[in-house]
Amino acid sequence: MAHSYCLLQRLTNAPVLIKYVNLFERYIINLGPIGVELFFVLSGFLIGGILIKIFDNTDFTFAEVRQFWVRRWFRTLPNYWLILTLNIIILVFLRGNSLDANQFTGYIFLQNFIHPDVLHVFPEGWSLSIEEWFYLTLPVIMYLSTLVIKPANKQEFLIRLFLCYLSLFLVIRIFNAFNPINGIDPDEGIRKIVVFRLDAVMYGVLAAYFNYYHRPIMDGIKKKLFIISLLGSFILYFFIVKYELAFRAQLNPFFRFVCNAFLYMIIPLIFSLSLPYAAGTKEWSNKLFMAIVKHISKISYSIYLVHFSLFIPLFINLSVKSTSIGIAQYLIYWIVVIGFSSLLYRFFEYPVMKLRDRWKTQE
Numbered sequence: 001m002a003h004s005y006c007l008l009q010r011l012t013n014a015p016v017l018i019k020y021v022n023l024f025e026r027y028i029i030n031l032g033p034i035g036v037e038l039f040f041v042l043s044g045f046l047i048g049g050i051l052i053k054i055f056d057n058t059d060f061t062f063a064e065v066r067q068f069w070v071r072r073w074f075r076t077l078p079n080y081w082l083i084l085t086l087n088i089i090i091l092v093f094l095r096g097n098s099l100d101a102n103q104f105t106g107y108i109f110l111q112n113f114i115h116p117d118v119l120h121v122f123p124e125g126w127s128l129s130i131e132e133w134f135y136l137t138l139p140v141i142m143y144l145s146t147l148v149i150k151p152a153n154k155q156e157f158l159i160r161l162f163l164c165y166l167s168l169f170l171v172i173r174i175f176n177a178f179n180p181i182n183g184i185d186p187d188e189g190i191r192k193i194v195v196f197r198l199d200a201v202m203y204g205v206l207a208a209y210f211n212y213y214h215r216p217i218m219d220g221i222k223k224k225l226f227i228i229s230l231l232g233s234f235i236l237y238f239f240i241v242k243y244e245l246a247f248r249a250q251l252n253p254f255f256r257f258v259c260n261a262f263l264y265m266i267i268p269l270i271f272s273l274s275l276p277y278a279a280g281t282k283e284w285s286n287k288l289f290m291a292i293v294k295h296i297s298k299i300s301y302s303i304y305l306v307h308f309s310l311f312i313p314l315f316i317n318l319s320v321k322s323t324s325i326g327i328a329q330y331l332i333y334w335i336v337v338i339g340f341s342s343l344l345y346r347f348f349e350y351p352v353m354k355l356r357d358r359w360k361t362q363e
Contacts, residue, residue, distance in 0.1 A: 033187075033191065033240075033246040033247075034237065034240070034246075034267065036127050037200060037264070037267045037268050037271060038271050039127065040127070040130070040131070040197075040200040040201045040203075040204065040268055041200070041201070041203055041204040041207070041268045041271040041272050041275065042204060042275075043131060043201060043204060044134075044200075044201035044202060044203060044204020044205040044206075044207070044208070044272075045204035045205070045207050045208045045211075045272070045275045045279070046204075046208075047072070047135065047205075048201075048202075048204055048205030048206075048207075048208040048209070049208035049211070049212060050068070051068065051138070051139065051142070051205070052158065052205075052208055052209055052212050053212070054068065055142060055154060055158065056154055056155075056212070060142060060143060060146055061143075062143060065139045065140070065142075065143050068135075068139055069135070069136070069139070070356065071356060072135050074352060074353060074355065074356035075301075075353060075356070076128070076131075076132065076301070078348070078349075078352045079301065079302065079305060079344070079348065079349050079352070080125070080128060080305060081107060082348065083122070083305040083306060083309070083310070084106050084107065084121070084122050084125070086310065087121050087122050087309050087310070088103055088104075088121055090310075091103075091121060100119060102118075102119055103119055103121045106121055106122055106125055106129075109125075109128070109129040109132050109133060109194075110129075111125065111126070111129065112126045112129050112192050112193055112194055113129070113133070113193075113194045113195065114181070114193065114194070114195055115181075115182055115193070116182055116185075116188040116189065116192065116193070117192070122309055123308070123309065124304065124308050124309065126192040127192075128304075129194055130194050130197045130198065130200065130201070131201065133194050133198060134198050134201040134202075135201075137198065138165065138202075138205075141161065141165060142158075142161060145157075145161055155213050158209060159209060162202060162205060162206055162209060165198075165199070165202060166199045166202045166203075166206070168199075169195070169196065169197070169198045169199040170199055170261075170265055172195060172196060173190070173196050173260065173261050173262075173264070173265075174261045176190070176196060176260065176261075177256075177257045177260035177261040178257070180260065184249035184256065185249060186245070186246065186247070186248070186249055186259060186260060186263075187246060187247050190260055190264065191246065191264065196264070197264060199264075199265065199268075200264060200268045201268075203268040203269050203271070203272040204268070204272055204275065206272065207272040207273075207275040207276060208275075210276070211275070211276050211279060218276040219276075219280070222276040222277040222280065223277060225273040225274065225276060225277065226273070226274045226276075226277035226278075228270075228273055229270055229271065229272075229273035229274035230274070232270040232273070233270055233271070236266065236267060236270060243255075245259050245263055246263075295342070296338075298345055299338070299341040299342050299344075299345045301345075301349070302340075302341035302342075302344040302345050302349060303337060303338070303341045305344075306337065306340055306341060306344065307337045307341075310340075311333060311336060311337050311340070312333075315329060315330075315332075315333045
């Protein structure tokens with residue numbers, strides 16, 4: 001959202017639109033960081049629900065963990081590795097940058113593990129790195145814990161384990177707030193760093209846990225939770241915009257400490273409150289609208305991978321002779337992104353997922 005808005009701002013940089021661009025710039029640009037947090041929570045709710053169901057209905061052996069990883073990695077890694085490789089090729093052979101061994105850390109998601117990704121070969125990949133490390137570490141902790149403790153009550157065991165996992169990374173962030181290892185930049189130094197953000201996905205997992213084990217209770221209060229989530233989101237968004245919490249270090253030391261330690265606990269927690277209600281909503285009756293929504297959801301991962309690194313550089317430097325031409329170029333940008341993502345899904349991502357299903361059948 002924020003990336004495409006920056007492109008729109010560049011392509012429509014005409015006097016007739018400047019006042020509107022300036023008016024909405026500070027409000028729209030902050031939707032980017034907030035949108036990523038919502039993505040973390042949604043992912044935790046969906047994939048966490050799968051993990052909880054596996055854990056509750058099996059002995060959760062390493063075979064189950066391995067199968068979970070295979071399904072996740074067939075879904076995410078081939079497409080990511082393909083686009084990352086294209087980015088490195090473009091960076092080195094077409095833009096003339098030197099080849100650096102650190103550029104290959106992205107293949108194993110180490111580019112932003114502790115320190116910021118300084119090379120920015122695939123800058124938007126920081127969020128996927130957090131996702132992948134979460135789905136690597138949580139099943140391992142669940143599996144090893146069952147070997148040690150042998151839980152008699154899986155429901156109680158899971159909630160304690162989830163809260164311990166969440167608390168661990170909250171404590172790490174609190175310690176870092178006293179003496180930030182990456183400086184005072186909250187965006188590059190905290191928001192995009194794996195070891196400070198693994199709890200972000202867990203809030204969605206907790207929502208899935210309560211929706212799985214306490215469905216009647218959640219059905220009774222889900223509307224209230226949804227209203228609290230909406231109100232909390234508006235209030236939080238107001239403060240994020242007013243004080244630029246997502247991008248700028250706060251001058252007041254106490255306020256800076258609170259933001260560094262707790263802001264990225266509060267945002268996903270507020271979003272997670274809306275999930276039980278959202279999960280129970282029915283599809284819209286308009287078939288065309290739902291077909292579009294379902295198609296976009298299918299290609300959304302490909303859009304995420306290609307829109308910024310591959311296509312925004314192609315459009316951002318185009319000469320713009322008039323506002324109408326700029327708007328046309330922006331619309332063409334989205335047509336190209338959606339079209340390319342659809343082809344990528346149809347001829348690469350989907351066939352790879354079919355291979356995943358075939359591998360499971362032959363196992």
